[in-house]
Amino acid sequence: MSEILRLEKVSKAFGGIKAVNDVSFGLKEGQIVALIGPNGAGKTTLVNLITGVLPLTEGKVFFAGEEVTRQKAFQAARRGLARTFQIVQPFPEMSVMENVAAGALFGGELGSRREAEAEARRELAFVGLDRLADSPASSLTLPGRKRLELAKSLAMKPKVLLLDEVNAGLNTAEIDGALTLIRKIAERGVTILLIEHLMKVVLSISERILVLHHGELIAEGAPRAVLEDERVVEAYLGAKFAARMRKEGLHV
Amino acid sequence: MMSLIRSGRLGFILLALWVACLAFTPLLDDAYAVRIAISIAMFTAMALSWNFIGGLTGYPSFSTAAFFGIGCYVGAIAQRSGVPLVLAWMLATLFVALFAAALGAIILRLKGHYFAIGSIAIVELTRLVVSSWGGMTGGGDGLNVPLLRGAPTEVASLVLYIMLAIMMTVFVVTLLVEHGRLGFGLRCIHQNEDAADMVGVDTTRYKIAAYTLSALFCGAVGAVYASWVGYIDPTDSFSILLTIKVPVMVLLGGPGTALGPVLGAGAFVLLEEFFWANFLQWNRAILGGIIVFLIFFLPGGLLKISYRRLFRRAVDAQRERKTAT
Numbered sequence: 001m002s003e004i005l006r007l008e009k010v011s012k013a014f015g016g017i018k019a020v021n022d023v024s025f026g027l028k029e030g031q032i033v034a035l036i037g038p039n040g041a042g043k044t045t046l047v048n049l050i051t052g053v054l055p056l057t058e059g060k061v062f063f064a065g066e067e068v069t070r071q072k073a074f075q076a077a078r079r080g081l082a083r084t085f086q087i088v089q090p091f092p093e094m095s096v097m098e099n100v101a102a103g104a105l106f107g108g109e110l111g112s113r114r115e116a117e118a119e120a121r122r123e124l125a126f127v128g129l130d131r132l133a134d135s136p137a138s139s140l141t142l143p144g145r146k147r148l149e150l151a152k153s154l155a156m157k158p159k160v161l162l163l164d165e166v167n168a169g170l171n172t173a174e175i176d177g178a179l180t181l182i183r184k185i186a187e188r189g190v191t192i193l194l195i196e197h198l199m200k201v202v203l204s205i206s207e208r209i210l211v212l213h214h215g216e217l218i219a220e221g222a223p224r225a226v227l228e229d230e231r232v233v234e235a236y237l238g239a240k241f242a243a244r245m246r247k248e249g250l251h252v
Numbered sequence: 253m254m255s256l257i258r259s260g261r262l263g264f265i266l267l268a269l270w271v272a273c274l275a276f277t278p279l280l281d282d283a284y285a286v287r288i289a290i291s292i293a294m295f296t297a298m299a300l301s302w303n304f305i306g307g308l309t310g311y312p313s314f315s316t317a318a319f320f321g322i323g324c325y326v327g328a329i330a331q332r333s334g335v336p337l338v339l340a341w342m343l344a345t346l347f348v349a350l351f352a353a354a355l356g357a358i359i360l361r362l363k364g365h366y367f368a369i370g371s372i373a374i375v376e377l378t379r380l381v382v383s384s385w386g387g388m389t390g391g392g393d394g395l396n397v398p399l400l401r402g403a404p405t406e407v408a409s410l411v412l413y414i415m416l417a418i419m420m421t422v423f424v425v426t427l428l429v430e431h432g433r434l435g436f437g438l439r440c441i442h443q444n445e446d447a448a449d450m451v452g453v454d455t456t457r458y459k460i461a462a463y464t465l466s467a468l469f470c471g472a473v474g475a476v477y478a479s480w481v482g483y484i485d486p487t488d489s490f491s492i493l494l495t496i497k498v499p500v501m502v503l504l505g506g507p508g509t510a511l512g513p514v515l516g517a518g519a520f521v522l523l524e525e526f527f528w529a530n531f532l533q534w535n536r537a538i539l540g541g542i543i544v545f546l547i548f549f550l551p552g553g554l555l556k557i558s559y560r561r562l563f564r565r566a567v568d569a570q571r572e573r574k575t576a577t
Contacts, residue, residue: 078452152451
């Protein structure tokens with residue numbers, strides 16, 4: 001398996017504050033990798049750096065063998081580097097279907113509106129929103145909007161999908177639904193970087209975990225190894241939680 | 253194309269009738285009617301132009317007068333240096349388009365109120381350049397433009413048909429844009445620019461395209477206007493009132509739609525004339541009051557009123573009255 005996304009010594013400074021500091025890692029094609037860390041660790045900033053929303057202060061980003069450090073957001077989207085937003089960003093006055101069609105038309109490089117709409121309907125069926133296709137996006141509930149974000153980014157035919165807290169604000173049942181969906185997306189061959197707070201989610205589906213703290217990558221590896229890493233326990237999990245997780249044998 | 257026509261058939265039929273009415277004014281043998289018709293066609297073309305950036309994209313531009321004024325001057329100067337009439341008009345249109353594209357790349361980095369203020373500054377800036385560059389533009393003295401050949405009534409109907417042609421061209425371009433990829437992208441930008449960026453819309457290029465479209469037809473209108481009136485000066489060509497009137501017309505009719513600006517411009521010009529003729533002292537105040545009222549109570553414009561519901565309510569009221577007696 002080759003690396004589809006690679007970060008080399010990526011840093012971002014806002015004035016004197018280093019939000020992201022010297023982060024390097026790679027994603028192999030088809031993997032589900034989780035990026036965890038406490039609030040303010042720089043997770044969303046990192047996503048913004050990868051997708052060209054913010055310019056890098058230092059470092060390089062490679063995507064599918066090509067250097068894309070200076071790309072703009074729309075270029076990232078067209079290359080197949082899609083993301084969802086932590087705070088959902090629909091086009092509120094358009095229908096659910098039009099929202100997804102926008103992804104297909106501009107990000108997926110489909111030629112015509114009609115093709116884009118057909119593709120949109122397929123993706124809406126995939127995420128289970130097909131019944132609401134013609135209602136306005138603003139009428140959706142929070143879980144619905146999260147699914148809309150997913151459908152929109154899937155319509156862009158991404159190679160890598162960065163999911164920024166797609167489960168935040170969802171209840172247990174909704175999270176289970178979202179997890180099934182993420183697995184189904186991975187089965188389509190999409191590489192996934194999952195930015196997540198919920199350890200349950202992280203441990204149950206990711207093959208590898210990256211831990212960010214104060215903008216630095218403090219640990220990286222298989223879920224079990226990361227759980228046992230003392231720096232991670234100290235910085236993020238807490239001793240009690242780590243012990244319980246270990247006792248439950250990781251089979252959450 | 254068929255479904256497109258079917259979806260708004262009534263609107264299109266009314267539009268065709270409206271254009272026919274305007275086109276037949278020369279038969280009335282009333283110079284005043286023709287002048288009003290020209291004014292309506294002119295403002296409709298500019299309102300439809302503004303709609304690209306202000307209505308579809310949601311960027312409140314106030315640079316209409318700059319485009320109009322530059323169109324006036326480029327057309328006039330080209331003609332004075334011997335360029336044939338139609339070519340001079342085309343040159344003016346092209347120049348304004350290039351000017352807007354270059355300017356858009358800079359000014360469209362601003363958003364919201366900042367963009368609005370920036371775009372107003374463009375009008376002042378171009379006016380100052382034109383009035384200070386005496387050698388080229390005649391400065392404050394203005395410029396005489398070669399008159400169109402023919403009797404006054406012939407000239408007026410010629411100008412009317414040209415203005416109507418420009419207006420219909422903008423209308424067709426509006427329909428094409430609205431139903432195409434560009435229009436979809438502009439609507440995305442209007443509703444959520446960050447999200448538009450994220451789904452792969454090249455927002456900078458799309459906004460520049462919208463801004464340029466909003467400019468070039470104003471340039472054409474300006475050039476034709478200059479030839480019609482025969483004399484231009486900086487205060488008349490770069491009038492702040494013009495730059496504000498045009499967006500008000502679109503808001504009055506219904507921003508972001510193809511028929512809204514046509515309705516708004518027509519209604520505005522007619523209202524303005526009516527108040528001008530009947531309330532010489534108070535016309536501006538009355539018009540201002542109407543604008544405030546419309547913007548407060550009809551934020552979607554005249555086009556968004558549910559006329560069917562109004563009609564039903566009127567019928568119901570009549571029936572009630574009947575049963576009461």
